[in-house]
Amino acid sequence: MSLNAEIRGQLFNYLLRHADDRLVLGHRLSEWCGHGPMLEEDLALANIALDLIGQASLFYKLAAETEANGRSEDDLAFLRDSAEFRNLQLVEQPNGDFAYTIARQFFFDVYDVLFLEQLSLSTEAEISAIGAKALKEAQYHLRHTQQWMLRLGDGTEESHRRLQDAVDDLWRFTQEMFVPDELDHTLTAEVIAPDLETLRSSWQESVEQTLREATLELPEDSQYMTSGSRGGYHTEHLGYLLAEMQVMQRTHPGAAW
Amino acid sequence: MVNAWDCLRSVPDPEIPVVDVVSMGIVREVEETPESVTVTITPTYSGCPAMYEIELSIREALQSAGHTQVEVKTKIAPVWTTDWITEEAREQLRSYGIAPPERRCASGNDLKTPACTFCGSEKTRLQSEFGSTPCKALRVCLECLQPFEHFKCI
Structure with a gap:
């Protein structure tokens, strides 16, 4: 990449954000493995987890190359603490019941398809390649979670109630996906990164439409909408997740299969 | 050599x-x-x-x-597509019990329902978009009632 040092440094941080989103959400979904409500869904969640972790690896690899400081993709995934993680708070939320996992995934997948569509247009060839690769997978994921939103929302009284509770509870984590910070602004100006603000209305429209079809109520924005995860602010849940995910590398540094 | x-x-x-x-x-x-x-x-x-x-x-x-x-x-660009699978490999997949992906996925054209790998019937239903590996989906034949795998078209 023929970018100046300043942009390279910012690019590293940018790639890390999107790698962290995928690693953390992939790890959360992997917690369902062997506990899914039915065999097909167990496989589906594990498959989506695998895609997300594979995508995380593409982002980390490029981040490590961009940083060029001797750290590997594994170092980035396994040897950083929660304050150094830059993922959205949405993706670190615990699985809850199945409805909660589906609502979390749905909010993320709608965002992810829009985000990756734009990322695949990046002027940086290696970034647009990741966008194009991940987009094909994200479209599959979205189709899957959309179907579950309809099935649970417009299902039984209990499934409807559980999904509505999940939607209401998770809503506070949804708006920060579209609030760009300085890093986003810089890279958007370089046409390397998508303009997050332009994704918001499509996201809102798509989410509203699915919720309506699923007979669910659209929550209202409250004063408790979260912010700051891109700056390293997280809910308490991330620390526990990382403790479990990183324990092998922390206990046996450099351990390999 | x-x-x-x-x-x-x-x-x-x-x-x-x-x-x-x-x-x-x-x-x-x-x-x-x-x-x-x-x-x-x-x-x-x-x-x-x-x-x-x-x-x-x-x-x-x-x-x-x-x-x-x-x-x-x-390398990941251009993105892999099932359109790159050769005709011969498609037949090998079919005889192995995996319905091959449809042609021309990239443009979204010509998407037919995959036929059952046991009886050849085209009356089949999607059971799950995710199968035993990321590249496969699960389908069920509505005629012979056998479940079978389908190589997803991407």
């Missing part, structure tokens, strides 16, 4: 051993010089756990054929 492309045609896909890595479109480029061989491969799915295995098998196959200097590179 067997030429590199022919060597690679003998490397099976570790998940679906009836097909090889060339006919699946995983091998993108081969550069052969008198001293060395450089093979460029592309993953089918980002998280495909077989990639490491594929890289090892490629190295092994080329080395045992006498190519001492082997380099395996990975």
